[in-house]
Amino acid sequence: MTERYLEPHQARKRPATPFEDLLGDSIERAFAAGRHDLPSLLDYLNMAGPPCPLTSGEWNEQAYQTLMARLGE
Known part of the structure; x- marks a missing residue:
């Protein structure tokens, strides 16, 4: 019998960039701090970083959603 396991990076087409690693860690x-809704997540990112590459560094809902869509391509 062959066990089927999820490969966590099975959809990855390339290695993560340093920015993507920092963003994922943040x-x-x-989430570990209990920030599960988008506004509180964005507050955390604005406090802890990394800065948003699509704006002057400030995270907002539009920039976050746009960046997540790009990273998911």
């Missing part, structure tokens, strides 16, 4: 820390 999002994980925000």
Whole structure:
């Protein structure tokens, strides 16, 4: 019998960039701190970083959603 396991990076087409690693780590820390809704997640990112590359550094809902869509392509 062959066991089927999820490969966590099975959809990845390339290695993560340093920015993507930092963003992922910050999002994980925000979730661990109980920030599960978008406004509180964005507050955390604005406090802890990394800065948003689509704006002057400030995270907002539009920039976050646009960046997540790009990263998901």
